[in-house]
Amino acid sequence: MTMHFTAPGHRHVYNPIIPYEGTIYGRLRKGMSLYFQGTIPQDIKRFHINLEGGGDVVFHFNPRFSQEMIVFNTNQNGWQTEEKVHETPFHKGKSFQLVFIVTSEGYKVNVNGSQVYTYKHRVPLEKVSILRIVGDVMMETVSIIGGVQGGIQAYPGQGEMVMVVFNTFKNGQFEEPEKVQEMPFTTGERFELVFIISSEGYQVNVNAREFYMFKHRIPVEQVMALAVCGDVLIESIIISGGSTDGEKGGGTGYNEGILPSIPYSSMIPGGMTEKKTFFIRGKVPPDARRFKINFMVSSSGDIAFHFNPRMYDGSVVRNSCLGGTWGGEERDVDFNPFQEGQYFEIMICCGKQKFEVFVNGKHMCDYVHRLKPFTLIDKLEISEDVQLFYVIF
Structure with a gap:
């Protein structure tokens, strides 16, 4: 089995040994995709792919060849009601391409370029941290696309879970987070967020007020990507100063x-x-x-x-x-x-x-x-x- 990392959040595993268990770094989020390329053996009976977290099976994908169907389910304090597709796009002896696209609605399942089903969320997708593959299937490639993110993350949660977290993702893992137990963003309200890059670090200003200074952990000259993820509406992005003329729009540093x-x-x-x-x-x-x-x-x-x-x-x-x-x-x-x-x-x-x-x-x-x-x-x-x-x- 070989594995390599590409742009932040992109993880590829080649020829994984089945059963396979892999970590989804930074947990699952809307906009991510999971990509699988494999082959169905002639003597297959079934296989399943689980997205798991906290001991629960959040999303269970289970093609059953003896019954010619695909079963979808969730196991949280016991198995729940099954959802079934009474046909299978998988064929014995044939290769396949399988994609799970994570949306706000649920998991869109695409096989060989065709949409098969959308399994609506029953458990918050942010709980997912484990990918598991079990059964009679040969996998050539497993890719987790659009995963981990460093930088600034806002958690407008309940109770004491109200904070802004700053961090760096380096050498395949997050470093020690820095937290501000204050929320400058208000649900339903517009905001202006500015990062001022200095020799010391990133000065973060929110609505014209200095909020936090995150000191450099990686030389700023190595930064070449801007990614924005999560539940937010962005109206404009402006990059100004430095050696470029700036950029407007929603472009990210990787595509x-x-x-x-x-x-x-x-x-x-x-x-x-x-x-x-x-x-x-x-x-x-x-x-x-x-x-x-x-x-x-x-x-x-x-x-x-x-x-x-x-x-x-x-x-x-x-x-x-x-x-x-x-x-x-x-x-x-x-x-x-x-x-x-x-x-x-x-x-x-x-x-x-x-x-x-x-x-x-x-x-x-x-x-x-x-x-x-x-x-x-x-x-x-x-x-x-x-x-x-x-x-x-």
């Missing part, structure tokens, strides 16, 4: 798309930087001829890195189009996994001298930067014959 449509296009918040990594999970449809992934400069239309699997001739072409002119193609690869009907995960890592491309956990090729400086890259596009399950960076 995640679950079941994105084709063609896919997204700006890269903060632009391309050394060590930035892109994860693209998808499937090559039947009768697919080709698809392409382009890393671009939005202002000029230059394609800095063109990654182009061509199923019709079995090649994977890499190239650049600078100033309207295509360069020389590169075609040598260590292996080529792109075949009709096959699932894949592409990991593209940007280094100082080159892009490194890994597919399904194996090195495929490198591509030396032709655009100088590569930091001009600020856009990602994916198009043509491909089905996407998620894009993360």
